Amino acid sequence: QVQLVESGGGLVQAGGSLRLSCAASGRTFSNYAMGWFRQAPGKEREFVAAITWSGNSLYYADSVKGRFVIYRDNSKNTVYLQMNSLKSEDTAVYYCAANPNDIPSRWVRAYDYWGQGTRVTVSS
Secondary structure: OOOEEEEEEEEEEOOOOOOEEEEEEEEEOOOOEEEEEEOOOOOEEEEEEEEEEOOEEEEEEOOOOEEEEEEEEEEHEEEEEEEOOHHHOOOEEEEEEEEEOOOOOOOOOOEEOOOOOEEEEEOO
């Protein structure tokens, strides 16, 4: 089992920045691909970004490309999502997820473990 705990959400004005963190505990973290997803009210959970264990392969949703950066520190068992130039449409609950197959998938079903989410609200 892997436990994931997100933090760093909050209220920010449009154009601002936030950094989300996801701390992992339990089984080894370093063999897992990690992903960030988000879910806005009334919408399905959607892919935001993903990273392989090595950190060498990164993937982003088109809606966040150029604004968000995913990275990880395996020595701290933590993955981060740096969010810049935030827009009102980025408002959502953000979830991190772990895939033990080290595949940075865009699909929710590829991930076995999920955090409880952290809320991001961007005011316009």
